[in-house]
Amino acid sequence: MKPSRQLRTILPLTLWIVVVWMAARIDGSGTAAPVARGAQSSQQSQIEKGRVAVTQVCVGCHGNGGGIMRMLEVREKSAEEWRETVYRMIGRGAQVLPDEIEPLTAYLASSTRRGRPQAAAATTTQGQPGTEATAILARRCQRCHDLETATTKPAAEEWPAVIDRMIRLGATVTGTEQQTLIAYLAGLKK
Amino acid sequence: MSSTEKPPSDVPPVSRRDFLAATAATGLALGAAPSVSALAQNTAPSSAPAVPQAAAAASLPATEAFEMYEGTAAGAVLAQLRAAGVRMMFHTNTSGFVPFWEAIDRAGDVQVINVTHEGHAVAAAQGYAMASRSLGFFFGSGAGVGNSMSNLYCAWKDRVPLLVTYSGGELAEQGKDGFESWDDHLRPTESFTMWTASLLTDEMSEIVRRAIRFAYGPPSGPVTLVWGEARQDERVRTRIDKIDLEAARHRFRASPDAIQQAARWLVEAQHPMFVVGPEVSEDGAAKDLLALSEKLSIPVTDTEDDLYANFPTDHPLYMGQLRALRYPRQVDLVIGFGESFKRRRPQPGTPTVHVSHDPNLLGRVYPVDLAIASDIRMAVRDLSDAIDGLLTRDRISRIRSTRLAEVSALTKQLNESVDVAMRAFFDRSPLSWERVGFELERALDKNAVIVPELGTQAYKLMRQLKIGGENKLKFGRTIGSALGWGVGASLGVNLALPDRQVVALQGDGGFLFGQSEALWSIARYQAPMLIVIMNNHLYNETRARNSNNGGRLFEAGKDYNGYLGDPDVDFTKIAEAYSLKGEKVKTASELAPALQRALRSMRDGKAVLLDIEVEEDGPSLSDATWYQRHSIADIQKKTRGA
Numbered sequence: 020m021k022p023s024r025q026l027r028t029i030l031p032l033t034l035w036i037v038v039v040w041m042a043a044r045i046d047g048s049g050t051a052a053p054v055a056r057g058a059q060s061s062q063q064s065q066i067e068k069g070r071v072a073v074t075q076v077c078v079g080c081h082g083n084g085g086g087i088m089r090m091l092e093v094r095e096k097s098a099e100e101w102r103e104t105v106y107r108m109i110g111r112g113a114q115v116l117p118d119e120i121e122p123l124t125a126y127l128a129s130s131t132r133r134g135r136p137q138a139a140a141a142t143t144t145q146g147q148p149g150t151e152a153t154a155i156l157a158r159r160c161q162r163c164h165d166l167e168t169a170t171t172k173p174a175a176e177e178w179p180a181v182i183d184r185m186i187r188l189g190a191t192v193t194g195t196e197q198q199t200l201i202a203y204l205a206g207l208k209k
Numbered sequence: 210m211s212s213t214e215k216p217p218s219d220v221p222p223v224s225r226r227d228f229l230a231a232t233a234a235t236g237l238a239l240g241a242a243p244s245v246s247a248l249a250q251n252t253a254p255s256s257a258p259a260v261p262q263a264a265a266a267a268s269l270p271a272t273e274a275f276e277m278y279e280g281t282a283a284g285a286v287l288a289q290l291r292a293a294g295v296r297m298m299f300h301t302n303t304s305g306f307v308p309f310w311e312a313i314d315r316a317g318d319v320q321v322i323n324v325t326h327e328g329h330a331v332a333a334a335q336g337y338a339m340a341s342r343s344l345g346f347f348f349g350s351g352a353g354v355g356n357s358m359s360n361l362y363c364a365w366k367d368r369v370p371l372l373v374t375y376s377g378g379e380l381a382e383q384g385k386d387g388f389e390s391w392d393d394h395l396r397p398t399e400s401f402t403m404w405t406a407s408l409l410t411d412e413m414s415e416i417v418r419r420a421i422r423f424a425y426g427p428p429s430g431p432v433t434l435v436w437g438e439a440r441q442d443e444r445v446r447t448r449i450d451k452i453d454l455e456a457a458r459h460r461f462r463a464s465p466d467a468i469q470q471a472a473r474w475l476v477e478a479q480h481p482m483f484v485v486g487p488e489v490s491e492d493g494a495a496k497d498l499l500a501l502s503e504k505l506s507i508p509v510t511d512t513e514d515d516l517y518a519n520f521p522t523d524h525p526l527y528m529g530q531l532r533a534l535r536y537p538r539q540v541d542l543v544i545g546f547g548e549s550f551k552r553r554r555p556q557p558g559t560p561t562v563h564v565s566h567d568p569n570l571l572g573r574v575y576p577v578d579l580a581i582a583s584d585i586r587m588a589v590r591d592l593s594d595a596i597d598g599l600l601t602r603d604r605i606s607r608i609r610s611t612r613l614a615e616v617s618a619l620t621k622q623l624n625e626s627v628d629v630a631m632r633a634f635f636d637r638s639p640l641s642w643e644r645v646g647f648e649l650e651r652a653l654d655k656n657a658v659i660v661p662e663l664g665t666q667a668y669k670l671m672r673q674l675k676i677g678g679e680n681k682l683k684f685g686r687t688i689g690s691a692l693g694w695g696v697g698a699s700l701g702v703n704l705a706l707p708d709r710q711v712v713a714l715q716g717d718g719g720f721l722f723g724q725s726e727a728l729w730s731i732a733r734y735q736a737p738m739l740i741v742i743m744n745n746h747l748y749n750e751t752r753a754r755n756s757n758n759g760g761r762l763f764e765a766g767k768d769y770n771g772y773l774g775d776p777d778v779d780f781t782k783i784a785e786a787y788s789l790k791g792e793k794v795k796t797a798s799e800l801a802p803a804l805q806r807a808l809r810s811m812r813d814g815k816a817v818l819l820d821i822e823v824e825e826d827g828p829s830l831s832d833a834t835w836y837q838r839h840s841i842a843d844i845q846k847k848t849r850g851a
Contacts, residue, residue, distance in 0.1 A: 075535050106630035107826060110643050110669035112533040117625050
């Protein structure tokens with residue numbers, strides 16, 4: 020028996036609704052999303068493991084983070100190139116455990132000049148993308164710090180001392196940038 | 210030991226007894242006194258076996274400690290050196306030593322090695338002294354003081370006992386600015402010597418004996434002498450003292466309290482660490498230190514300043530270099546044996562004990578919690594005995610096994626990483642430094658001798674070699690770091706250890722510091738060594754240091770210092786110019802066969818130079834071959850054209 024006209028209209032419409040609904044879920048609101056978030060979280064934990072390894076393995080020769088930060092500033096390397104660098108450092112005596120090789124590579128690749136997040140994309144808790152201060156934050160601070168957390172912690176009057184300490188630890192911040200940062204961070208609402 | 214020259218027939222020989230009888234008549238008491246070291250040993254702590262008073266009083270030296278010599282003044286120098294066991298000397302072209310040559314010829318048992326540059330001769334004397342544990346002796350021209358200075362400085366930094374002597378220095382020349390002379394001839398050498406002096410005709414052997422005393426110290430190091438004031442061919446009668454060079458350096462023994470303190474700390478520490486330095490080998494303490502380390506499974510590190518193979522690098526307790534140390538996470542006690550922490554130091558706040566045979570070094574560079582002045586071997590043995598007194602055997606065994614399991618698990622992992630890293634570049638061309646090290650380890654004798662003079666990439670190669678213990682020996686890199694040392698030093702090492710394979714490891718940049726001249730002596734004396742040139746056409750270490758922090762020149766790809774490839778020197782042709790064999794290696798697959806050919810040549814008695822194309826390391830410049838151009842030829846063309 021031939022389906023009725025109503026059925027011929029409703030069925031395609033229903034099908035269309037189902038397809039759109041499924042697409043929305045895959046886009047991040049449904050069952051496909053946890054897989055993507057899981058992968059991202061795993062990558063972050065690799066990077067974090069790599070950051071810890073840097074503090075244990077690299078500072079002995081490259082000194083207190085300052086030397087490392089400066090080298091990350093000038094090196095423009097892909098992940099593959101950073102892996103090769105890790106191998107070379109092992110050859111030079113760096114005491115890297117086998118399961119630290121990839122995390123180190125991931126961290127260095129995420130922090131390098133080439134791998135650095137775009138300055139314009141940085142945002143603050145006040146959501147003011149594209150300012151000079153946010154560009155400095157992205158360029159100088161973001162490779163080590165989660166900005167959302169870091170910028171909300173100190174009180175306004177503490178920022179000059181905090182930035183001084185970061186410079187002593189190796190952050191390459193110029194005098195002008197320092198003043199810009201202090202003015203901006205001190206004015207942030209907590 | 211008899212004097213080198215027979216006295217004239219009309220003068221009866223003088224026996225020691227007659228001499229003593231004659232001098233006793235003058236009211237002077239002369240004779241052989243017990244050495245200072247023997248006295249020191251008689252005041253050892255109570256843990257040492259006690260010597261009964263009566264037996265000690267009766268144990269006067271039975272043999273004669275000196276004899277009388279009669280002959281030329283130059284011959285007296287030779288006689289005193291021979292009485293110290295010196296049979297190998299180093300020389301660079303000069304006149305003015307005929308009486309000395311005559312004495313050498315009459316003795317018949319002294320070999321003089323001619324080297325065509327004073328600097329390389331001093332390096333060879335140093336290498337010989339390090340490997341033979343004997344005294345290095347050089348004689349050459351006073352005008353060559355400048356040439357010798359670079360490696361005199363290295364020997365001083367390395368604290369190697371040398372006598373470096375020069376013609377000239379006559380007081381009658383002072384103020385004249387005369388031929389090959391200047392006032393105070395040895396003043397340029399003073400910074401790098403333990404003592405400087407003029408040989409005097411009537412005190413030749415006495416001054417040499419004193420010079421040896423200064424050279425051994427501690428601290429040990431070079432002594433420079435000039436011959437200008439001495440009338441070499443004048444006849445003299447002088448005493449020649451027997452000198453045991455093994456006992457020449459004063460050996461202190463630590464106070465029992467200090468040893469006990471160190472031992473208590475050692476047994477209390479959860480994560481102790483030993484750091485070994487050059488004095489371990491200088492005092493012959495390597496085996497005892499290994500035993501002590503194994504007793505409680507204490508990890509051992511070293512530094513770039515470790516000149517010798519003080520601890521087996523393939524041992525599970527070997528932790529690599531102090532600068533890279535990450536284990537244990539919190540070291541709670543560091544004991545440095547013959548390591549003065551000049552370049553690398555423990556983590557701030559770590560309790561540190563410094564043991565040294567040179568009291569001047571204790572705590573000088575790095576403030577320590579306990580400073581122990583002692584011969585290293587004595588200190589290690591005393592410490593080991595003290596631990597036996599503090600812990601039961603069962604406790605020692607438990608500590609040893611628990612800690613060994615922990616440390617060896619880590620070193621196993623670290624070695625896995627080294628292997629992974631090495632394999633990543635295994636077949637690359639230009640070759641990786643790791644691959645060169647891997648192939649050398651495979652090809653060389655287990656007990657070969659390595660004399661490295663490489664830059665910061667050295668560890669990549671050296672880490673592949675098994676050094677120390679029953680494995681290979683190592684001499685170098687000189688702590689002085691003045692390039693132009695290694696090839697000459699390797700010759701000296703080969704002279705001291707003729708039955709071993711000796712390998713000189715050089716960078717192309719280091720070899721170009723005038724080291725080809727040393728090949729002449731290597732050929733002349735048929736030293737069947739292997740000279741490896743790690744050739745990346747670059748002063749790699751300097752480029753890396755200059756570029757590490759970026760900057761304008763780095764961004765522009767300009768390195769004013771580094772690039773060596775224009776002209777691209779063919780080192781094999783340099784070797785062939787000296788009648789040695791040379792071979793280039795360009796790819797990883799060529800290396801193993803080239804090494805086998807080299808070893809065959811060495812077995813046949815001929816040295817080989819391998820010019821191995823290796824990779825550059827460090828920051829990559831956008832223009833790796835840039836250099837600041839200047840052409841005299843172009844200027845001439847323009848001038849002539851005009």
